[in-house]
Amino acid sequence: MKYIDRHKIEALKKWKSSNSRKPLILRGARQVGKTTLIKNFAKNYVQFIYLNLEKKQDLQLFKAYTEINEFVDAIFLSKNKDIKKIDKTLLFIDEIQESTEAISMLRYFYEDVSTLHVIAAGSLLEHSLGKIKSFPVGRVQFLYLFPLNFQEFLLANQQDALINRLNSVPVDQVTHQIALNWFHKYAIIGGMPEIVKMYIAEQRISILKSTYESVWATYKNDVEKYAKNASESKIIKHIMNVATSYLDERVTFQNFGKSNYKSRKVSEAFRNLDEAKVIQLIYPTTNVTPPIQSDFAKKPRLQFLDTGIVNYSMQIQAQLLKLEDLSDACRGALIPHLITQELISKEDISYAKPNFWVREKRQSSAEVDVVRVFEEFLIPVKIKSGAKGTLRSLHQFIDQANHPYAVRMYGGKFSIENSVTRNGKNFYLMNLPYYLGTYLDRYIAYFINEVNTP
Numbered sequence: 001m002k003y004i005d006r007h008k009i010e011a012l013k014k015w016k017s018s019n020s021r022k023p024l025i026l027r028g029a030r031q032v033g034k035t036t037l038i039k040n041f042a043k044n045y046v047q048f049i050y051l052n053l054e055k056k057q058d059l060q061l062f063k064a065y066t067e068i069n070e071f072v073d074a075i076f077l078s079k080n081k082d083i084k085k086i087d088k089t090l091l092f093i094d095e096i097q098e099s100t101e102a103i104s105m106l107r108y109f110y111e112d113v114s115t116l117h118v119i120a121a122g123s124l125l126e127h128s129l130g131k132i133k134s135f136p137v138g139r140v141q142f143l144y145l146f147p148l149n150f151q152e153f154l155l156a157n158q159q160d161a162l163i164n165r166l167n168s169v170p171v172d173q174v175t176h177q178i179a180l181n182w183f184h185k186y187a188i189i190g191g192m193p194e195i196v197k198m199y200i201a202e203q204r205i206s207i208l209k210s211t212y213e214s215v216w217a218t219y220k221n222d223v224e225k226y227a228k229n230a231s232e233s234k235i236i237k238h239i240m241n242v243a244t245s246y247l248d249e250r251v252t253f254q255n256f257g258k259s260n261y262k263s264r265k266v267s268e269a270f271r272n273l274d275e276a277k278v279i280q281l282i283y284p285t286t287n288v289t290p291p292i293q294s295d296f297a298k299k300p301r302l303q304f305l306d307t308g309i310v311n312y313s314m315q316i317q318a319q320l321l322k323l324e325d326l327s328d329a330c331r332g333a334l335i336p337h338l339i340t341q342e343l344i345s346k347e348d349i350s351y352a353k354p355n356f357w358v359r360e361k362r363q364s365s366a367e368v369d370v371v372r373v374f375e376e377f378l379i380p381v382k383i384k385s386g387a388k389g390t391l392r393s394l395h396q397f398i399d400q401a402n403h404p405y406a407v408r409m410y411g412g413k414f415s416i417e418n419s420v421t422r423n424g425k426n427f428y429l430m431n432l433p434y435y436l437g438t439y440l441d442r443y444i445a446y447f448i449n450e451v452n453t454p
Contacts, residue, residue, distance in 0.1 A: 003040050004156045004193055006033065008145055011348050012041045015141065016117060023106045025096075026121040027351070028145035029277035029305050030222065031215055033193040034121040037145060038092050045117070046088035049079050053098040053122075062101040068108040072116065087115040097122035107139040124225050124276055142349055146277075147191030147306045149345035149438050150183060156196050157182075166439070169446050170414050176433060180411065183435035187338055188320045190308015191345075205317060212312035219278050219305075226272045235261050235269040243279055243302055244313045248333035250299035278305050282340065284358040288400045290373045292355050301356065307338045325411045326434075327384075335434055336369045336383040339409060342437035343370065359396055366393035374405075374444050381407040381440065391429075395421035404428055405448055409437070416447060 015024055026034050042048035051058040061078065065071035075091070076083040091109075096102050102120070109118045148156065154163050159182065165175040189199055189208070198211050220240050227233035242257035253266040273279040280303040283294040304310045311317045311334075320326060326334055343354045357368040357380060370381040380397040394406050404427035406419075412431060419429045430447040432440070 003036065004033070004148065004152070004196060006037050006145070006148070006152060008037060008143060008348070009041060011143055012037075013044070015143070016044060021114075021117070022139055022141045023109045023118040023120065024141045024143055025106075025125070026119060026143050026145060027125060028121075030123045030218065031192060031194065032145050032147050032305075034145050035094055036193065038090075038094075038119055038121065042090050042092065045090040046085050047081050047090070049075055049081055049089060049091045051075065051091070051093045053093065053095045053102060059099055062099045062105065066101070068105065068112050071105070072113055086113075090117045090119065093118070093120040095122045096120040097125045110139040124222065142351075144347050144349075144351050146345040146347075147308075147341070148193060148196055149191060149342050150186050150435060151438050153186045153189075153191060153196060154182060156200060166436070169439070169442060171433065171436065173413060176413050179435045180433060184326060187307060187326050187334065188311060188317055190306040190311065191341075192306050192308060195308060205321065209312070212309060216309055216313060222276075226276050226278075227269070228272070232265070232269050232272070235259075235265055236273060239266070239269055239273065239279065244304065244310050246302055247304075247310060247314075247330050247337060250301050252299060279303070280305075280353060282353055282356065284367075285355045285371060286358060287371075288357075288378055288397060289402055290376065290378050292371065292373065292378065294355060295358075298358060298360070303337065303340055303344070303353070307334065307341055310334075310337070327411050335409075339383055339434065339437040339440075340370065343440065346438060346441075357397060359393075359400075364396065366396040368393050368397050369409075370440075372441060372444060374441070374448065377401070377403045377405065377448075379403075379405055379407060379444050381409060383409045383434075392422070394429075395423070398427045399423050399425055405444075405451075406430070407432055407440075407444065407447070409434055409440075416450060 015021055026038065028034055053059045061071065061074055065074045073083065081089065093102055106118065106120065109116060151163065162175070162178060162182065165172065166179060189195060189205060192215055194215065195208055195211050198208055199205065223233050223236045223240065227236050238257055238259055254263040255261065256266045270279065270281055274281050281300040282303045283296055283300045284298050285292050286295055287293055311320060320329055323329060340354055354370050357371045359366040368380040369383040372379045372381060378401065380394055382391055382394045384391065391408065398404065398406055398421050406427055407430045409432045411434060414433060415431045417429050417431065418426065420426055428451045430443065432443055436443060
């Protein structure tokens with residue numbers, strides 16, 4: 001089956017050509033395509049050395065050779081590679097979480113063997129990094145990989161003409177319905193590479209059931225790896241079984257999922273799942289100006305690794321196929337979840353989850369789905385069904401904000417309009433189609449420049 005191109009390949013090429021290159025740690029959840037990405041990237045090198053530390057013979061190399069130059073000599077010899085071409089060689093250490101020695105050794109590649117290009121990756125790496133006493137801080141770089149976003153989904157489906165149209169800002173009216181149809185497919189299928197490959201090969205969503213089950217079962221079977229003890233393992237299993245039912249609401253840890261588990265225990269279990277990127281906690285902010293500060297005293301939302309897996313877990317894919325507009329799916333929660341997933345997918349060298357905004361008062365509570373920083377402004381983004389409907393929460397944000405800019409993402413066409421809050425403040429509203437989630441920051445810049453241009 002053909003390899004699916006990923007946008008992170010460009011970040012890898014920049015890393016390769018950098019004069020200040022350090023060993024790179026590729027981070028991300030299981031089955032998002034880390035190993036496949038690096039094996040494809042290895043085509044840019046004369047030689048490729050692949051070490052999988054789940055294999056005893058590869059793991060043993062890190063135990064047998066503790067001096068860096070001897071170790072490098074040993075891996076070139078054991079893998080039948082020419083050490084004279086060390087500067088044209090990529091060393092990929094997969095499943096590096098299996099060896100604390102391997103993680104610690106990364107610093108010496110940077111300090112003593114800088115000509116060798118080194119990338120490491122691993123499942124559940126986030127848990128292992130915290131246990132390393134001599135972690136090479138400042139001597140490694142990070143790159144994050146996530147499920148395919150909509151742009152990559154189109155790329156995998158060879159929709160090059162549509163991608164080119166979407167790269168032109170603003171999107172034209174002809175493109176709108178075609179892009180919306182493709183986004184509908186993406187919203188149902190999701191972005192897990194194995195599932196997308198299967199869909200491309202078979203062109204039937206119904207045939208994907210066993211693949212979804214395999215992927216989701218793998219995460220469930222990893223519970224013991226996420227958990228610190230048997231008690232936490234039980235709580236994580238419970239969370240994994242019921243969490244998708246809470247897609248459309250903010251969660252309370254105490255007695256989560258109608259259990260008897262206490263808040264502190266559930267909170268710890270969720271944080272381990274968050275580190276593994278399987279189920280993440282998205283906290284709100286109450287700020288209306290930068291910088292964004294997460295309010296950890298308030299209830300979070302749940303963000304799952306991939307919307308397609310959520311759809312499968314909730315058994316709603318057949319229902320979604322019948323809908324012309326997914327705006328109201330899962331009581332309006334599906335599209336906000338997917339757009340948050342899209343924004344997360346754009347992270348590269350650092351990892352910051354998007355925030356939503358809340359105002360919690362007895363008579364006037366409000367919630368805006370996403371806030372984005374643009375220069376000195378914090379821009380509210382409401383993800384709303386249809387062209388109609390109230391924007392009360394957006395109005396409340398704008399009334400407090402130091403600017404007149406707001407965004408509504410919906411199933412309709414692109415437009416910019418003048419509007420007025422209920423309290424009489426004039427503001428500009430950009431109506432943005434759902435399928436432009438990965439372009440959101442680019443459109444915000446265009447929007448503000450457009451309304452301020454005489």
